[in-house]
Amino acid sequence: MxxxxxxxxxxxxxxxxxxxxxxxxxxxxxxxxxxxxxxxxxxxxxxxxxxxxxxxxxxxxxxxxxxxxxxxxxxxxxxxxxxxxxxxxxxxxxxxxxxxxxxxxxxxxxxxxxxxxxxxxxxxxCEVIEKQSGKAVTLKAEYTDIGKVQYLIGQRKLAVLESEYADSVILKVLAPADEWESFRDEITEGTAARTVFMEEKDVIFAWADGEPLIFGL
The missing domain is CATH 3.30.230.30 (Impact, N-terminal domain)
Structure with missing residues (x-):
């Protein structure tokens, strides 16, 4: 959209x-x-x-x-x-x-x-927000790569919706639709393809009060 x-x-x-x-x-x-x-x-x-x-x-x-x-x-x-x-x-x-x-x-x-x-x-x-298309992406990274992954997420100012630290690190990241492919390519290249993209879901989102507001996640 x-x-x-x-x-x-x-x-x-x-x-x-x-x-x-x-x-x-x-x-x-x-x-x-x-x-x-x-x-x-x-x-x-x-x-x-x-x-x-x-x-x-x-x-x-x-x-x-x-x-x-x-x-x-x-x-x-x-x-x-x-x-x-x-x-x-x-x-x-x-x-x-x-x-x-x-x-x-x-x-x-x-x-x-x-x-x-x-x-x-x-x-x-009033407070006006802007709805846009995005991807809610669940990825699994090795501990040796998580610093690079977090750096790339921070560089693009993306939102981390969920995080789980176990044998590896699982993150759910929200990315604008028009940034998704380049973000995925950066992560893949930056971690020598060791990061696994487990799930992608199309969402509509907006920023409100400094936090992501998800519609239909």
């Missing part, structure tokens, strides 16, 4: 424009029903707001997308929020921008800029 940006952890951002408050709340969602529940939750939380405008994009090829101006002039809120989601290359994300009117009209251009800026502010407060 191609690398794919998704929200790992939502967030919130806020801006002010001519005394109007724009509060952007961003959350990862996996289906339209979940997105709608999130939107309703925000409407209840900010029940006294002037507007709760939203947009979401779920899946790909093509994505399921929806947006709403929630009473603002047509095309000034929901579409700009959706354009920010698209521009960030995000999938499976929903954004609600809540407005508390400050008494001064912003005009259509001002509204577009305000809702766009608020959405950007909300997304910048």
């Amino acid at each position: 191609e690398k794919k940006k998704i929200l790992y952890r939502g967030g919130e951002g806020e801006i002010s424009e001519k005394k109007s408050r724009f509060i952007a709340t961003v959350r990862p969602v996996s289906c339209p029903e979940e997105a709608q529940e999130f939107i309703e939750e925000m409407k209840k939380k900010y029940w006294d707001a002037s507007h709760n405008c939203f947009a979401y994009s779920i899946g790909e090829n093509p994505p399921t997308e929806r947006c709403s101006d929630d009473g603002e002039p047509q095309g000034t809120a929901g579409k700009p929020i959706l354009d920010v989601i698209r521009g960030e290359g995000l999938h499976d994300a929903a954004v609600v921008v809540t407005r508390y009117f400050g008494g001064t009209l912003l005009g259509t251009g001002g509204l577009v800029r305000a809702y766009s800026k608020a959405a950007q502010e909300g997304i910048s407060a």
Whole structure:
């Protein structure tokens, strides 16, 4: 699969424009029903707001997308929020921008800029991770070779998922799919083909909080 940006952890951002408050709340969602529940939750939380405008994009090829101006002039809120989601290359994300009117009209251009800026502010407060294809590889190395193996793993900054030290050393290593063959060749050459590759499994993974997050291992 191609690398794919998704929200790992939502967030919130806020801006002010001519005394109007724009509060952007961003959350990862996996289906339209979940997105709608999130939107309703925000409407209840900010029940006294002037507007709760939203947009979401779920899946790909093509994505399921929806947006709403929630009473603002047509095309000034929901579409700009959706354009920010698209521009960030995000999938499976929903954004609600809540407005508390400050008494001064912003005009259509001002509204577009305000809702766009608020959405950007909300997304910048989130943690975005990148899903990609990988290989979970179990290998068996001799003790005389483990220093070389660990050096090559560290040089590529690969993750060791499991380790077992017995008569030999068994490691389960996570490698990006596009690095797997060159990594295998390096290990084979560096240990004179003494390292045995016992199992290979295709996985989808991402880095989150400095640790590998595996999907479907």
